[in-house]
Amino acid sequence: MVSSPIVTLAQRGVPEQLGPYELGAKIGGGGMAAVYVGRRVTGDPANEVVAIKLIRDDLAREQQYVHMFLDEARILSRLSHPNIIVTRDFGVEDEARFIAMELLLGRSLMDVFDRVQERGERMPLDLAAFVAMRVARALAYAHGLTSESGAPLKVIHRDVNPTNIFITYEGRTKLIDFGLAKSASRLAKSGEGIVKGKVPYLSPEQIEEKPFDHRADLYALGATLWEMTTGRRLFKRESDVATIRAIRDHDVPDPRTFVEGLFPDALWTIIRRALERDPAARYATGAAMADDLERFLEKHARKGEMTEVLATWIEELFPGEREKQTAWLEEVSAMKRREAPKTMAPPAPLAGEARGDVEADTEVEAQAATATTTETQPPAETGTPAAPAAPAAPAERERHPIAAIVATAATFGFFVVLAWIFRRC
Helix, strand or coil, rough: CCCCCCCCHHHHHHCEEECEEEEEEEEEEEECCCEEEEEECCCCCCCCEEEEECCHHCCCCCHHCCCCCCHHHHHHHCCCCCCCCCCCEEECCEEEEEEEEEEECEHHHHHHHHCCCCCCCCHHHHHHHHHHHHHHHHHHHHHEEECCCEEECCCCCCCCEEEEEEEEECCCCCCCCCCCCCCCCCCCCCCCCCECCCHHHHCCHHHHHCCCHHHHHHHHHHHHHHHHHHHHCCCCCCCCHHHHHHHHHHHCCCHHCCEEEEEEEHHHHHHHHHHCCCCHHHHCHHHHHHHHHHHHHHHCCCCCCHHHHHHHHHHHHHHCCCHHHHHHHHHHCCCCCCCCCEECCCCCCCCCCCCCCCCCEEEEEHHHHHHHCCCCCCCCCCCCCCCCCCCCCCCCCCCCCCHHHHHHHHHHHHHHHHHHHHCCC
């Protein structure tokens, strides 16, 4: 039997329509997919403009990535919360797998972090706490989600970090990118020895390959809040190995000792609890963390509706960008696919668009957690350049107790069989 050749999207062309959506120009892309602007042409709401995520051609036949893509679609389709990006639809049309999501205009929290650093500032404490409170509410909802039968889905985001927290120009906070989310119904399985997520935001139990639950997300949110309120990176070091060591050493400085001006004790108490090494000492739920942040805001937030205050601050931080993005959206959404250029990149990054200047790694070999480095020898006084140090050799991974027992039993069994053979001879 001769198998039929694989025809990719690149060969047959991106379809002009997927489901009820007409596709326009390509507007971005990430590791797994390309993103196109789309407009609903049938059904309600009529003429709604969305972002259409299409799985990459070269991954369309790899089951692991297809499963990851479908997992994200299934998880997103069940999530309905004001602080989580809205998924309108998903499906498969002529082997093209797609997800239709709301198209958000604004900036990621990492963009905000970079901009305030450029200006020699830091995010106002009340705004940072407000954004974290909204994300904690979103996590509480996702963690408590159940299936149609009432069984817990146990959704864990696994990639909470500033690049996946988006602030719209209207001041809304959105948790995005559930591509690495773990749930009880996932099809894709993690490879052995692989840890998912951005390294500087992994919890100690993830780094050490121990069982983890939803509290790992709260730890990542705590790390994010620490960074937003201090204007510094918490665990990020010059290499992944050094970053992992910082997490293992639990190097969490008290912001009150170095942040200029008042850093309220109540805010540090919240951050410190979210960042406890022992998951049992952390917040048990996102709701509990959100409640504490809300009580903090009641005492320390400025007057006015915080959503409006945040929107005003974002516009001041990125002057003129809202108008540019709005004009771009009007232009790109008015074009039909046959009229649109190949790519119409937005004037500012869209929600979920890949950034090249941040940690792009989403999978880390767990052996890096125990890696050792060879110290570089100082150059000789003759001025001859020192030879480059040999690559660091990863240390042997610590065995799980059950694995050690099985290995011992196997070795014992081998010698028993060997003795039996000699006796027979």
